Amino acid sequence: MKSRARPSLTPPTAILTAVLTAVGLAVLPTAAHAEPTAPAGGPPAVADADAGTGTDAAPASAEETVAAMQPGWNLGNTLDATGDDETSWGNPRVTQELLAAVKAEGFNSVRVPVTWTQYQGEAPDHTIDADHLARVREVVDMALAEDLHVLVNVHHDSWQWVMDLPTRHDEVLNRYTATWTQIAEAFADAPEEVLFESINEPFFEGSSGDAQNAELLHELNATFHEIVRSSGGQNAERVLVLPTLQTSADQARLDELNATFDELADPNLAATVHYYGFWPFSVNVAGYTRFDEETRADLTSMFERVDQSFVSRGIPVILGEYGLLGFDRHTGTVQQGEKLKFFEAFGAEARDHGVTTMLWDNGQHLDRVGGFGWQDPALFAHISASWEGRSGTASSDQVYVERGADPQDATLVLEPNGNTLTAVTHEGQPLTEGADYTVSDDELTLHAALLGELTSSQEHGVNATLDLEYSSGVPWQVQVLVHETPTLESASGTTDELLVPAAFLGDQLATMEAYYDDGGIAGPQDWTPFKEFGYTFDPDYEAGTIALTAEFFAEVRDGATVELTFHFWSGATVDYTLTTSGSTVTGSPA
16 A cells, blocks of 8 residues: 555644643643534444444444443554564464453453554555555454454554654654554444554654653654544544553653643544553562552552543543563562452552553463463452452461461451451351451451461461452452471572572562672662562572572672572571672572
8 A cells, every 4th residue: 555645734833832731831721522523414334334333323432432442451462573473472373262252251342452564665655564454454353253342553663663753753754654544544444343542652762852752742643643534434433542652641641642632622532541550569679569558559649640631521541551560571570469459459440430441461361372261360350350349358368377386376457448258268168257267357367276277287388278258359368378488509600590499398489688798789770679570580489499680690790799688478588698700600598
């Protein structure tokens, strides 16, 4: 397909007003999002009714469309892969069965991230490979056949070439125009259940700062809007999704996007942001091992800002990706119970504020190879339960009993989230209140005799799992574990990796501190002694090792002595000493 001439954009004076407003130098009216107007002669007929659920009824409003998409799921690391094809990042080819499974799990929409770069020809046309475009349409049609709404975007192109807009303005804008011209034409007859997202996580390199970034993103979003709206068919009224800079929910970024909404004055627009949690908790760094009040406050304030900035004005919001950043390494980066509390609270806030959410899944959640089950059923149980209501939790999902010692009473603080504790069960059998446990206000105390009975085998690790059953939602599971203080052995290796032999003895690693012997902080993130889980250290419970990574040693002084303290969830700590010389590293218990 040929690229067309650069579209006529919003008048320069209007753009300038919008940008100045976004950076606090002008004021625009705070009028509510414009109400939809009926098209002349009545609503257009759905051009491709077999591909979706369109009827002759009036088109759904943007708010109705976005609400109908809740909850949503991301087909991540597939059509957005930057390799030779959709399988190049390790996921299998998309099938009808996969999308049927997504629908069966309760999802009502799927975001289909697409990277177009490697499938485009040279300038000036930047023609998209016909087979790739047909494959994207095929996947979209599969999703529509399962009664799923679909969100299609321009994905990793954002960091492959769109980011160069400040320094190669015309070249980048021409390519962006050519890309969306072809996508819009290919999907012009798709039903209204297909939505377009202008660009994934936009950012710019080489700009002069916030003001120029705001201007450039407005230009991209306005260009996208003009291309799609003028391309005919269903695109005249299709819901279009516009991101903030970096899809951030910071207030300045929300204000910038609001200026664009005011300028475009189109009722069929939606906003999108992404949220991966309070950063230190999300990656487990700086000692943020728990879903504490600071982490919770970051979550609630994000939803409040999005609500006040968009939802309250009648602009629907799609939270296009959510999860925890540590999941990029593995889902064990954040302790199980703490992550469950995060996702439970996330779902509650989204529901309270009327925000549609789309779970980021790069293949690590829904098993696309082994039968479409969930890699972590408990995690998905809490996520899916949060779509409808709240589940009770507790201060921890672990009770540690020292091996060989007389058990002591163990107390957990209940977090009922509006529910009532109705039972405590073990293997489906209710325990006896008073004899096995007591409840006082918000405290549950498991009696020493019960814990002794449950851990009579004295085997290291999980000896029993108790279910705290609340009046609604998913039961909160508490593991009862037998442990001893872990032991570490001497090791030698290189700055590429040091594997420390470890006998975990039923315990689990929470975090690691690193200091030089002179008291200075060692390793990356030198503003905190508590290092990032998975990035600088990583336990392997099956292999019996703790890996100290190349990333850790890359920021350790040559010839230095480093004192490590490993903190375990039982409360135990173990000290370990490292010495470095060139690329050689040795370690020994302190």
